[in-house]
Amino acid sequence: MKNADMKEKLLESFRELAKNAPIDKITVRQISEKCGVTTQTFYNHFPDKYELVHWAYQKRLDRLFKELESGEIDFKTFLRGYLSDYQTNSAFILNAVANTRGEDSYSTRGGRYFCESIERETCRVLNVEELSLEYKLLIKAYVGGFTNLILYWLSNGDEISIDDMVTALADAVPQKLKDDYVKRNSKSAKIKDSKEFTKNHRIISTHT
Amino acid sequence: MKNADMKEKLLESFRELAKNAPIDKITVRQISEKCGVTTQTFYNHFPDKYELVHWAYQKRLDRLFKELESGEIDFKTFLRGYLSDYQTNSAFILNAVANTRGEDSYSTRGGRYFCESIERETCRVLNVEELSLEYKLLIKAYVGGFTNLILYWLSNGDEISIDDMVTALADAVPQKLKDDYVKRNSKSAKIKDSKEFTKNHRIISTHT
Incomplete structure (x- = not known):
């Protein structure tokens, strides 16, 4: 998967989770899991x-x-x-x-x-x-x-x-x-x- | 003391205290004490x-x-x-x-x-x-x-x-x-x- 595509996917997962929770309570683990990737993959793309x-x-x-x-x-x-x-x-x-x-x-x-x-x-x-x-x-x-x-x-x-x-x-x-x-x-x-x-x-x- | 004068005095005390502390940590009791009045006097002039x-x-x-x-x-x-x-x-x-x-x-x-x-x-x-x-x-x-x-x-x-x-x-x-x-x-x-x-x-x- 291209860099930009993975970033888009992570954003999409974050947006979904943000429908039901304040964003400061959402964890990188939750975003990664919803996206079906490891937290390491998240951190390869964003520091936080x-x-x-x-x-x-x-x-x-x-x-x-x-x-x-x-x-x-x-x-x-x-x-x-x-x-x-x-x-x-x-x-x-x-x-x-x-x-x-x-x-x-x-x-x-x-x-x-x-x-x-x-x-x-x-x-x-x-x-x-x-x-x-x-x-x-x-x-x-x-x-x-x-x-x-x-x-x-x-x-x-x-x-x-x-x-x-x-x-x-x-x-x-x-x-x-x-x-x-x-x-x-x-x-x-x-x-x-x-x-x-x-x-x-x-x-x-x-x-x- | 006139209403406006007491308000000025309370403000002065608050300003003094604010030199050494974040204002959300300063209490109405501290402001009143510095001003030499009771907290009741404070609340007669301001709700908080x-x-x-x-x-x-x-x-x-x-x-x-x-x-x-x-x-x-x-x-x-x-x-x-x-x-x-x-x-x-x-x-x-x-x-x-x-x-x-x-x-x-x-x-x-x-x-x-x-x-x-x-x-x-x-x-x-x-x-x-x-x-x-x-x-x-x-x-x-x-x-x-x-x-x-x-x-x-x-x-x-x-x-x-x-x-x-x-x-x-x-x-x-x-x-x-x-x-x-x-x-x-x-x-x-x-x-x-x-x-x-x-x-x-x-x-x-x-x-x-």
């Missing part, structure tokens, strides 16, 4: 169960960022995909949020990874090696608000549509970031078909 | 120690919002005051953040109160009874980012100046909120001396 939780998040986010970076999707579609993933996995995610602490905390680790991903994407768009402190603080503020709003939504999900959430998360992008994306994209438009550009590259400027 | 922590936050925030609402200070001055308060009390606040959980959580309760205060102020500025879902979500996102950034700053305080933080927190205000504040303030300017208006009412539009 929290890495497995984080891996699931990383995997979803990486896929979306890859599509965003390639111009395949715009920022609103990115947001919609992110929210759909959360909605599909809401029980597991709320379990993980409620039952992880400190350095293993779902929000802390996820937020940090999301920050790094947006920083990398912003570096790419602005064509710089490193971001200024100003940008880093703005991104940190945005990601904190993003995380806060999504957790609120998952806990009160029935009242708020995905459309309303996409609008709010797009509108909450600090104007300075939007402006620089627009400026940058206007430059790169010269070498692109203008219709394609409009379709693919309204990355963060979707709501101005 | 977490209410005392929250009261300290509320008091600081209420004062700043009062000055903002009266036009005495603009939004950047508001931010500067908020950050100075945090810096002065950073050891106590970090202790409270690290050692409160669930419904008593410092970030959760503080964030909720901050949200309500901004909602009230936004209702006043827009002259409406209730905010639309769109506004509520935007405010929730802003407050989440605000809280996140301040906690980061308190933990890494020496590296980031108050000026940089004020700029970031002003820039992170969603443009839609800024625009509506500007619009509203432009209208109210008609009945005000224009110089006074410029001085006092650049509430949230300080960085456009």
Whole structure:
């Protein structure tokens, strides 16, 4: 079995067990047994169960960022995909949020990874090696608000549509970031078909 | 002794004790004894120690919002005051953040109160009874980012100046909120001396 396939299988078992127990009470032995493998096999793939939780998040986010970076999707579609993933996995995610602490905390680790991903994407768009402190603080503020709003939504999900959430998360992008994306994209438009550009590259400027 | 004075004294004792112990390990008896009063006196003022922590936050925030609402200070001055308060009390606040959980959580309760205060102020500025879902979500996102950034700053305080933080927190205000504040303030300017208006009412539009 391929590495990635085994990781998927372990995640699937963990998700099943998490339907009936808080994730901090589920053991690596239980996950491995449900999966029909030894604990050694588990440890060949993950140092602990929290890495497995984080891996699931990383995997979803990486896929979306890859599509965003390639111009395949715009920022609103990115947001919609992110929210759909959360909605599909809401029980597991709320379990993980409620039952992880400190350095293993779902929000802390996820937020940090999301920050790094947006920083990398912003570096790419602005064509710089490193971001200024100003940008880093703005991104940190945005990601904190993003995380806060999504957790609120998952806990009160029935009242708020995905459309309303996409609008709010797009509108909450600090104007300075939007402006620089627009400026940058206007430059790169010269070498692109203008219709394609409009379709693919309204990355963060979707709501101005 | 006046009610407010006794509350201040209890807070002072709590702060002293919190220099040497996590706040979840400090008892109401210890706070009362340090203050030279009975536990009954404590309970006449607060149902538990977490209410005392929250009261300290509320008091600081209420004062700043009062000055903002009266036009005495603009939004950047508001931010500067908020950050100075945090810096002065950073050891106590970090202790409270690290050692409160669930419904008593410092970030959760503080964030909720901050949200309500901004909602009230936004209702006043827009002259409406209730905010639309769109506004509520935007405010929730802003407050989440605000809280996140301040906690980061308190933990890494020496590296980031108050000026940089004020700029970031002003820039992170969603443009839609800024625009509506500007619009509203432009209208109210008609009945005000224009110089006074410029001085006092650049509430949230300080960085456009």
